[in-house]
Each structure stands twice: as structure tokens, then as C-alpha cells.
Amino acid sequence: MTELVIVSDEGPVRIVRMNRPEKKNALTMAMYDAMTAAIEAAAANSGLRCLLIAGHPSAFCAGNDIGDFLKAAGEGGALGKPILRFLYALARCEVPLVAAVQGNAIGVGTTMLMHCDHVVASSDARFSTPFVGLGLVPEAASSLLAPRLMGQARAFALLVLGRPLSADEAKAAGLVNTVVAPDAVEAEAMKAAREIAALPPQGVLASRRLLRGSPDEIVKRIDDEAALFKTRLQSTEARAAFEAFMMRKR
Numbered sequence: 262m263t264e265l266v267i268v269s270d271e272g273p274v275r276i277v278r279m280n281r282p283e284k285k286n287a288l289t290m291a292m293y294d295a296m297t298a299a300i301e302a303a304a305a306n307s308g309l310r311c312l313l314i315a316g317h318p319s320a321f322c323a324g325n326d327i328g329d330f331l332k333a334a335g336e337g338g339a340l341g342k343p344i345l346r347f348l349y350a351l352a353r354c355e356v357p358l359v360a361a362v363q364g365n366a367i368g369v370g371t372t373m374l375m376h377c378d379h380v381v382a383s384s385d386a387r388f389s390t391p392f393v394g395l396g397l398v399p400e401a402a403s404s405l406l407a408p409r410l411m412g413q414a415r416a417f418a419l420l421v422l423g424r425p426l427s428a429d430e431a432k433a434a435g436l437v438n439t440v441v442a443p444d445a446v447e448a449e450a451m452k453a454a455r456e457i458a459a460l461p462p463q464g465v466l467a468s469r470r471l472l473r474g475s476p477d478e479i480v481k482r483i484d485d486e487a488a489l490f491k492t493r494l495q496s497t498e499a500r501a502a503f504e505a506f507m508m509r510k511r
């Protein structure tokens with residue numbers, strides 16, 4: 262069976278690659294677990310100084326697997342524990358996070374980037390969070406982090422209206438640092454990761470803590486959103502939207 266998440270270390274940089282291209286890197290519970298384990302283990306490995314999250318040229322990540330959402334809706338609606346553990350790991354991660362984005366970054370594919378310190382996007386990347394259209398609410402503390410990053414008006418357009426951002430718009434909104442040609446994304450992201458990894462690690466750690474503020478605030482927002490998400494997952498609006506997606510080709 263193909264590995265759905267590939268973890269590899271290149272010197273001080275750990276690459277965590279989502280690898281389910283046939284489903285546009287929609288995340289399953291097993292994928293969340295594998296990503297969480299890779300992130301948490303990096304913190305315990307003093308030789309690792311930066312984490313690089315990557316996808317596939319055809320898609321960075323199409324969000325949570327909608328089939329899993331449909332299943333969760335029928336089982337009481339809770340955001341699965343693997344999802345929460347992944348979001349906590351992002352919020353509490355003390356190793357700098359870099360992302361390399363090609364193609365679509367949808368739902369958690371976009372909101373995970375709000376936890377990253379440096380994002381490189383290809384010129385064809387597209388960022389969207391269609392939560393409300395799916396009958397859901399924003400997650401991953403994006404309701405806290407997006408207004409901070411891009412201001413209320415742009416955060417509302419992204420998170421509530423579900424308006425996608427192009428790579429250049431995401432850069433203007435502060436979500437992305439650099440936009441490059443598709444074939445240059447990974448090299449550019451690796452360059453940034455190596456640059457971060459070469460800095461004095463204790464200086465990076467202390468500065469990063471100052472810049473990010475308390476992870477407890479972020480974790481609390483993840484929990485607040487998850488409580489609402491649970492109610493919304495069971496709503497008729499959400500179920501109808503998931504079923505429409507699953508049935509759209511039939």
C-alpha cells in the first residue's frame with residue numbers, strides 16, 4: 262500500500278509530505294495521525310530545526326475527507342480525535358513550520374498554513390475555505406488567526422463568504438511569503454527551511470514564542486470551534502452538502 266504521508270529528514274529539515282494525489286490529498290484520520298506523529302517527534306529530536314509541509318504538484322490538500330465528515334455526521338458529529346490532535350500539534354509545535362503549496366489548498370489545507378512561519382506558493386496555487394457553504398464553521402483556530410493575519414474584511418471574505426484567494430492575493434493577504442513558478446516551489450521552500458535551520462536554534466525558539474504568543478489561546482479557540490463544528494456536522498445543511506459532493510459524479 263502506498264504511504265499516505267511520507268516523512269523524510271534532509272539534514273536538519275524534516276519534510277512531511279501528504280501523498281494521496283488520487284484524492285487531491287484529502288486528509289484521512291490515518292493521515293492526520295501520521296502527520297501529528299512526525300510533528301511531535303521532530304520536537305523531541307534536537308537535530309531537527311525546521312519542518313517542511315508539502316503536498317503533490319496536483320494538489321497541496323483538498324481538506325478533510327468529505328466521506329469521513331459524512332461518516333462523523335452519522336456518528337454524533339464530533340471532529341475526530343486525530344484531527345484535534347493534529348491541530349493541537351500545529352498550535353504547540355516549537356519547531357518552525359514552512360509549507361510548499363502547489364495547486365489547491367482547501368479547508369484545513371489553507372487553515373494549517375495559518376500556523377506556519379513561512380509559506381511558499383506556486384503561481385497556480387489556490388486557497389479556499391468553503392466551510393460555511395458546506396454548512397460548517399471555520400476550524401483550526403482560523404477564526405482567530407485569519408483576522409490577525411489579513412484583517413477582518415479579508416478574513417470574512419475567505420472564511421465566511423468562501424471566496425478563494427489566488428497565490429498573489431494570498432501573498433497580499435499575508436498568508437504567503439513568496440510566489441514562484443510551480444517547478445520552483447519545493448526548492449524555494451527548502452531554501453527557506455535551510456535558512457531557518459541555520460540560525461541559532463535557541464534564538465529562533467525564543468523569538469518564535471514572542472511572535473506567536475500563547476499557544477493556549479490558540480488551543481482554546483480550536484476547542485471552541487470544534488464544539489460548534491460538532492453541532493454543524495450533524496445539521497441537515499452539512500449532510501446535504503457532503504452527500505451532494507459524494508454523489509456529484511453519479
Ligand code: COA
Nearest residue numbers: 283284285287323324325326327328365367368369391392
Ligand atoms: N474528500 C473526499 N474526496 C475528495 C476530496 C475531499 N475533500 N477532494 C477531492 N476528493 C476526491 C474526489 O471525490 C475524486 O475522487 P474520485 O476520483 O474517486 O471521484 C478525486 O478526489 C479527484 O477529485 P476531482 O473532484 O475529480 O478533481 P478536480 O480536479 O475536478 O477537483 C477539487 C479538485 C479539490 C477542486 C475538488 O475535488 C473539490 O472541490 N474537493 C472538495 C474540497 C472540499 O470542499 N474540501 C472540504 C473543505 S472543509
